[in-house]
Amino acid sequence: MAPRNSRGKAKGEKKKKDEKVLPVVTDITVNLPDETRTVLKGISTDRIMDVRRLLSVNTETCYITNFSLSHEVRGPWLKDTVDVSALKPCVLTLTEEDYDEKLAVAHVRRLLDIVACTTWFGPSASTQDNAKSDSGKNAPGALDKTGKKVTTKSQATTAKQSSSSSSKEVLMEAEGEMSHSCPKLGSFYEFFSLSNLTPPFQFIRKATKRQIEDISENDHLFSLDVKLCNGKLVQVEACRKGFYNVGKQRILCHNLVDLLRQLSRTFDNAYDDLMKAFSERNKFGNLPCGFRANTWLIPPFAAQSPSVFPPLPVEDEMWGGNGGGLGREGKNDLMPWASEFLFLASMPCKTAEERQVRDRKAFLLHSFFVDVAIFRAIKALQHVRVNPDLLCSVGSCDILYTERLGDLSITITKDASNASSKVDTKIDGIQATGVGKKDILQRNLLKGITADENTAAHDIATLGIVNVRYCGYVAVVKVERREEKNDSPQSQGIELEQPEGGANALNINSLRLLLRRTSSSECSKPAAHLQTSECEELCVSQAFVEQMLEESLARLEQEELEQDHFVRWELGACWIQHLKDQKNTEKDKKLPNGKSKKLSLEKEMKVEGLGTPLRSLKSNKKKVDESNMKMQSKHSRSSIDGVIGEVEDATSASMESQHETTSKKNELALQRLLSDTAFTRLKESDTGLHCKSLQELIDMSQKYYIEVALPKLVADFGSLELSPVDGRTLTDFMHTRGLRMRSLGHVVKLSEKLSHVQSLCIHEMIVRAFKHILQAVIAAVADHEKMAVSLAAALNLMLGVLEGRDSDKSCHVHPLVWRWLEVFLKKRYEWDLSSSSLKDVRKIAILRGLCHKVGIELVPRDFDMGSPHPFRKSDVISLIPVHKQAACSSADGRQLLESSKTALDKGKLEDAVTYGTKALAKLVAVCGPYHRMTAGAYSLLAVVLYHTGDFNQATIYQQKALDINERELGLDHPDTMKSYGDLAVFYYRLQHTELALKYVKRALYLLHLTCGPSHPNTAATYINVAMMEEGLGNVHVALRYLHKALKCNQRLLGPDHIQTAASYHAIAIALSLMEAYPLSVQHEQTTLQILRAKLGPDDLRTQVSYQIQISSEFTFPFCVGAFESLTPL
Structure with missing residues (x-):
C-alpha cells in the first residue's frame, strides 16, 4: 500500500522498508495438555486464527475443539487476530476450556465428522488396495499377525512376480486413464473414502437426560449413548468440565476421544488406524473431513436414503451444524438495508487504505444481504407453492406474489413453461430494474467507460438485487429506498461479523427440495412391480416432454432472428483499457526521422473498433493550417486556382467549426448523464470518447466488440493465456471482458484452428439450450410427485441413444430433440448445427453443466449413456436454488493479482511475489482468510513461490486454497481441480512422488469429467x-x-x-x-x-x-x- 500523503518522509521510508519483508515458512510449536508437543508448519503472516485451523487438520489435535492458546510473554487467551510473527519465541500452550451446551455439541459433531469418511463416501479404491496388500503379505520383511517377520524360500520369486504384476496393473490403469471413455461417476467419491477401515464407533446418539449423583444440575449438559465398533454400548454424560462415563469405572476426560480410548482398547486401535490412514493419505494435512454436500453428485450415504437425505456432520442440525451463511434465524430481516447501502456509497475512497475499509464494509454488508435475500426468497417461494389460491392459470410473467419486509421487496413470478421463452433473470435486466432496454444499454455503457476502483461499490442498485430461480418460480429480492428528506446518509452503526474467517459461507445446496417421498405402500410392493410401474411413468412423462418440445419448436420457427444489443458494463471498461494500451504502445515506439514520425502519426489515427480515428479529432485544425501554408507558397498560380483554394479553405474551416459545435453538444449531453468525477475521468482518459454522442459510443463499442474483443479472446485461448475447462470458466472469461454468451457461435467460427475451444463452445451452447427444456419441464409439472420422473424422462430424451429409427443425420439423437436444438442454436447463437458437431459430444459434461445451471442433484452412479434410458426416476434426488448476484470483493486486490500474473509471465519473479503477497493481504483484509474469494490469491501466490523455488511455502498456500475450494466451491469446481494438479507438482518437488501421483490423478479424473481428454x-x-x-x-x-x-x-x-x-x-x-x-x-x-x-x-x-x-x-x-x-x- 502507498503511504499516506499527509505523513512525513520517515513514515514513507518505514513503509517502503516493511514492504520488502516477504512471508517465510515458520515452525509453530504448541504444547499440549498431555505434556507432549506438536510442531505446525505455518507462514510468518499467519495469525492465531490460522494456528487454530492448523490444529484442526493435524492428526494429533484434530479432535480437540474447545481450547485457548497462551504465550509466555503475551499471556493467556490470545485473540484470533494476534500475529504469529509477534510471538517470540513462537511457542504456544494449548489450554482446555470449559464447555457450554453449544460447545459440547460442536465437539461431538467434530468427532462424527472425523469418522464420516469411513462410511459416507462409499467404497474406497478397494481393487488397488487389495492388490497392494496381497503383494505386501509376501514381500520381504513383511510381518504376520503376531508381529514376527515372515520368511519363506520363495520370497525373491514372489517379489519378482509381484513387481511384474504391479507393473502390468500400472500399465492397464494408465491405458484406462488415457482412453476416451467417460469417467465413472460411481467412483467420484473414492478419493475421500476410507471405507476399508473399521469405524471406531457405530453411532453416537443423544439420550434422555440422566440423573447422575456425581454431577450437579448446573454442570450437567446432556446425555449420550455411544455404540463402539465391537458392539459395546457406552453411556456418556456431557458436563462443563468434559465427558463422564456412567458405570463402575467412572472417568472424566475433557474430550470424547480420550474417554473412549480409556474405556475400550478396540476403539483405541480403530481410532489409531484411522489417524494412521489420514497420515498415509496425506502427511501434510488436507484431511478427508469437514465436507459439505455441495456438489451435483450427492454423497453415496445420502443416496441410500434419498427421501430423508441424511446430512453430513458439518451440516447436521441435530449436532449444531447447518448449511452455512448468515441470517438464518430471520433476526436481521428488518435491517435498514437502504440506508446502509447509501452510506456505503458515500464512504471516503480516494486512497488505497480508505478503499480497503470501504471494501470490507461493502463485502460484509453485501454478503449478509445476499444470504438474507436467498432465505427470504425461499420462504416466499415455499409459501406460493403450498398456497393453491396463487397457483391458478397465469401467464409466464404475471406476478403471483409480492411481499414487503422493511426495505426488502420480494416479487414472485412463474417460470416459463415453454422452452423457447427467455425469462429475464439478469440482476441488471429489465425485470429486476424496471428500466427500459435502451436505458439499460446506455447506462451499462457509460458505467463501463467511466469505471474505476469504486464502480462496483458505488452501484448500490445492482448490489441490492438478488435473483433466485427455484422449483419453477423466479423470485426477485430488491432493496428499495424510501424517499427521505435527509440527503446525507447515515449508517446505523450495525456491527457486521464474519465467523470462522469467512469459512462456512452459505451452501446453496443445503436449501434443496427433496423429490423422493417413499410411502409405506410403495415399500411393500415387489421390485418387479415397481420396475414396471416406473417404466410406464417414464413413457407417460416422455410423451409429455415431447408434446412440450413440439409446441416450443413451432414457436421457435415463427420467431424472427433479431439483433439484441444488450451491453455488459465490463465491455466499456475493457474498451477504454484497450485504447489506453494501444496509445501507450504507440508512444513507446521511437522512430528516427520525420517520415517515420508521420507514418507513426497515421498509425496512431487508426484505432481498431472506432468509427472515426481518435487522433483525427485533435489534429483537424493542424491539417487545415498546413493546407493554408501550401496554398500561400503557390501564390504564382492563376487567379482561378486561388479562388478555388479560398473556397476549399472556407469549407474546411466551416467543417471544423461544425465539428467543434457537435463535440461541444455531445460533451454537454454526456455531462448531464454523468457525475462530474465520472465525466472528468472519461475526459482525462485521453481517448476522445467524451466528445461522442451516445449513439456513436454504442456503434463504436459494437465495432470494438466484433473487430477487437472477440478476436482477442480467441487469440488468448490460442496462446493459452486463457484456458477454460468447462462452461463455468468459459462464461467467466467472456463476462469479465464484457462479452455475451450469445456470441458463442461467433467464437466457434473464429476458433477454426482451436478444436478444443470449438468443442467447449458447442458443449456450452447445447447445455444452455437443454437448460431451457429442463426449466420448462420443472415449471410445467404441477404435481410434486411427478417431478423426478419427468426430469428423468427429459434427460433420457436429450442424452439417451435413439433406437429403431433413422438416426444417421442426428447421431442417434431423437429427431424432435435434434430439430429443436438445430433451430434453437440458429436463433439464439447464429450457429448451424451439424451431425459432425455432435459426434464427439461428451454427454457427462453436458449432464454436469445442466445440473449446475438448472439446480439438480443426482446419485453418483455410472450412467449408461449408450442406452435409450440411462436415467431412472430414483436417480433424480432433489432440486436446489440457482441464484444470481453482483460480485463484490476488492478491485485493488484483483488488480494486484493481475499484476502478479503479468510479472510471472514476464519472468519477473521478485515483482510477482511482491504483488502476489500484497494481493493476498488485501483480499484477506476484505474477504477474510478462509472465504472462497481468497482461495484464488492463495493459489496464485503458491504458483509464484513455486517458480522461485520455495516449494515448502508454495505447498502450504496451495493446501489452504484446496481446503477452501473443496468445502466452499465444490468437489469438482475448476478451482478445486486446479489446486489438485498444482499441489501434486509441489509434492513431487518435495520428493513425495506417490502422494503427488495420487493428487495428479484426481486432477486428471476431474479433467476427463469436465473438458475431456482432448x-x-x-x-x-x-x-x-x-x-x-x-x-x-x-x-x-x-x-x-x-x-x-x-x-x-x-x-x-x-x-x-x-x-x-x-x-x-x-x-x-x-x-x-x-x-x-x-x-x-x-x-x-x-x-x-x-x-x-x-x-x-x-x-x-x-x-x-x-x-x-x-x-x-x-x-x-x-x-x-x-x-x-x-x-x-
Missing part, C-alpha cells in the same frame, strides 16, 4: 503424470502418457506451439532414461527448433534446450529442472 490442460496433466510415474521407475508408463500428450498438443495447438515443444522435451528426457540416446537427441532437436522460432534464441528455455541438445548424455536432475520450466501449472 484439451491442452489434460495434455499438460498427462506430462505431469508421466513425470511422477518416471519418478517411481515406471518409465514405459511415463512414455505412454508423454506420447498421448504430444499427439494431443499437435492436434489441438499445432506442431510448432510452445506446449508441443514441452511434450517433445519431456519425451526426450524419458528416452534418455531408457538409454535411447539417438531418439532422445532427435526429440530435443525438434524442441530447440520450436523454441527458437517461438521464443527466440535468448530465452532461458531455448538456452536450456540447446545445452541439453549439444550434450552427449543427459543428467537426470538437470533434465527434470528443464522439464518443469516448460510444463505450466
Whole structure:
C-alpha cells in the first residue's frame, strides 16, 4: 500500500522498508495438555486464527475443539487476530476450556465428522488396495499377525512376480486413464473414502437426560449413548468440565476421544488406524473431513436414503451444524438495508487504505444481504407453492406474489413453461430494474467507460438485487429506498461479523427440495412391480416432454432472428483499457526521422473498433493550417486556382467549426448523464470518447466488440493465456471482458484452428439450450410427485441413444430433440448445427453443466449413456436454488493479482511475489482468510513461490486454497481441480512422488469429467503424470502418457506451439532414461527448433534446450529442472 500523503518522509521510508519483508515458512510449536508437543508448519503472516485451523487438520489435535492458546510473554487467551510473527519465541500452550451446551455439541459433531469418511463416501479404491496388500503379505520383511517377520524360500520369486504384476496393473490403469471413455461417476467419491477401515464407533446418539449423583444440575449438559465398533454400548454424560462415563469405572476426560480410548482398547486401535490412514493419505494435512454436500453428485450415504437425505456432520442440525451463511434465524430481516447501502456509497475512497475499509464494509454488508435475500426468497417461494389460491392459470410473467419486509421487496413470478421463452433473470435486466432496454444499454455503457476502483461499490442498485430461480418460480429480492428528506446518509452503526474467517459461507445446496417421498405402500410392493410401474411413468412423462418440445419448436420457427444489443458494463471498461494500451504502445515506439514520425502519426489515427480515428479529432485544425501554408507558397498560380483554394479553405474551416459545435453538444449531453468525477475521468482518459454522442459510443463499442474483443479472446485461448475447462470458466472469461454468451457461435467460427475451444463452445451452447427444456419441464409439472420422473424422462430424451429409427443425420439423437436444438442454436447463437458437431459430444459434461445451471442433484452412479434410458426416476434426488448476484470483493486486490500474473509471465519473479503477497493481504483484509474469494490469491501466490523455488511455502498456500475450494466451491469446481494438479507438482518437488501421483490423478479424473481428454490442460496433466510415474521407475508408463500428450498438443495447438515443444522435451528426457540416446537427441532437436522460432534464441528455455541438445548424455536432475520450466501449472 502507498503511504499516506499527509505523513512525513520517515513514515514513507518505514513503509517502503516493511514492504520488502516477504512471508517465510515458520515452525509453530504448541504444547499440549498431555505434556507432549506438536510442531505446525505455518507462514510468518499467519495469525492465531490460522494456528487454530492448523490444529484442526493435524492428526494429533484434530479432535480437540474447545481450547485457548497462551504465550509466555503475551499471556493467556490470545485473540484470533494476534500475529504469529509477534510471538517470540513462537511457542504456544494449548489450554482446555470449559464447555457450554453449544460447545459440547460442536465437539461431538467434530468427532462424527472425523469418522464420516469411513462410511459416507462409499467404497474406497478397494481393487488397488487389495492388490497392494496381497503383494505386501509376501514381500520381504513383511510381518504376520503376531508381529514376527515372515520368511519363506520363495520370497525373491514372489517379489519378482509381484513387481511384474504391479507393473502390468500400472500399465492397464494408465491405458484406462488415457482412453476416451467417460469417467465413472460411481467412483467420484473414492478419493475421500476410507471405507476399508473399521469405524471406531457405530453411532453416537443423544439420550434422555440422566440423573447422575456425581454431577450437579448446573454442570450437567446432556446425555449420550455411544455404540463402539465391537458392539459395546457406552453411556456418556456431557458436563462443563468434559465427558463422564456412567458405570463402575467412572472417568472424566475433557474430550470424547480420550474417554473412549480409556474405556475400550478396540476403539483405541480403530481410532489409531484411522489417524494412521489420514497420515498415509496425506502427511501434510488436507484431511478427508469437514465436507459439505455441495456438489451435483450427492454423497453415496445420502443416496441410500434419498427421501430423508441424511446430512453430513458439518451440516447436521441435530449436532449444531447447518448449511452455512448468515441470517438464518430471520433476526436481521428488518435491517435498514437502504440506508446502509447509501452510506456505503458515500464512504471516503480516494486512497488505497480508505478503499480497503470501504471494501470490507461493502463485502460484509453485501454478503449478509445476499444470504438474507436467498432465505427470504425461499420462504416466499415455499409459501406460493403450498398456497393453491396463487397457483391458478397465469401467464409466464404475471406476478403471483409480492411481499414487503422493511426495505426488502420480494416479487414472485412463474417460470416459463415453454422452452423457447427467455425469462429475464439478469440482476441488471429489465425485470429486476424496471428500466427500459435502451436505458439499460446506455447506462451499462457509460458505467463501463467511466469505471474505476469504486464502480462496483458505488452501484448500490445492482448490489441490492438478488435473483433466485427455484422449483419453477423466479423470485426477485430488491432493496428499495424510501424517499427521505435527509440527503446525507447515515449508517446505523450495525456491527457486521464474519465467523470462522469467512469459512462456512452459505451452501446453496443445503436449501434443496427433496423429490423422493417413499410411502409405506410403495415399500411393500415387489421390485418387479415397481420396475414396471416406473417404466410406464417414464413413457407417460416422455410423451409429455415431447408434446412440450413440439409446441416450443413451432414457436421457435415463427420467431424472427433479431439483433439484441444488450451491453455488459465490463465491455466499456475493457474498451477504454484497450485504447489506453494501444496509445501507450504507440508512444513507446521511437522512430528516427520525420517520415517515420508521420507514418507513426497515421498509425496512431487508426484505432481498431472506432468509427472515426481518435487522433483525427485533435489534429483537424493542424491539417487545415498546413493546407493554408501550401496554398500561400503557390501564390504564382492563376487567379482561378486561388479562388478555388479560398473556397476549399472556407469549407474546411466551416467543417471544423461544425465539428467543434457537435463535440461541444455531445460533451454537454454526456455531462448531464454523468457525475462530474465520472465525466472528468472519461475526459482525462485521453481517448476522445467524451466528445461522442451516445449513439456513436454504442456503434463504436459494437465495432470494438466484433473487430477487437472477440478476436482477442480467441487469440488468448490460442496462446493459452486463457484456458477454460468447462462452461463455468468459459462464461467467466467472456463476462469479465464484457462479452455475451450469445456470441458463442461467433467464437466457434473464429476458433477454426482451436478444436478444443470449438468443442467447449458447442458443449456450452447445447447445455444452455437443454437448460431451457429442463426449466420448462420443472415449471410445467404441477404435481410434486411427478417431478423426478419427468426430469428423468427429459434427460433420457436429450442424452439417451435413439433406437429403431433413422438416426444417421442426428447421431442417434431423437429427431424432435435434434430439430429443436438445430433451430434453437440458429436463433439464439447464429450457429448451424451439424451431425459432425455432435459426434464427439461428451454427454457427462453436458449432464454436469445442466445440473449446475438448472439446480439438480443426482446419485453418483455410472450412467449408461449408450442406452435409450440411462436415467431412472430414483436417480433424480432433489432440486436446489440457482441464484444470481453482483460480485463484490476488492478491485485493488484483483488488480494486484493481475499484476502478479503479468510479472510471472514476464519472468519477473521478485515483482510477482511482491504483488502476489500484497494481493493476498488485501483480499484477506476484505474477504477474510478462509472465504472462497481468497482461495484464488492463495493459489496464485503458491504458483509464484513455486517458480522461485520455495516449494515448502508454495505447498502450504496451495493446501489452504484446496481446503477452501473443496468445502466452499465444490468437489469438482475448476478451482478445486486446479489446486489438485498444482499441489501434486509441489509434492513431487518435495520428493513425495506417490502422494503427488495420487493428487495428479484426481486432477486428471476431474479433467476427463469436465473438458475431456482432448484439451491442452489434460495434455499438460498427462506430462505431469508421466513425470511422477518416471519418478517411481515406471518409465514405459511415463512414455505412454508423454506420447498421448504430444499427439494431443499437435492436434489441438499445432506442431510448432510452445506446449508441443514441452511434450517433445519431456519425451526426450524419458528416452534418455531408457538409454535411447539417438531418439532422445532427435526429440530435443525438434524442441530447440520450436523454441527458437517461438521464443527466440535468448530465452532461458531455448538456452536450456540447446545445452541439453549439444550434450552427449543427459543428467537426470538437470533434465527434470528443464522439464518443469516448460510444463505450466
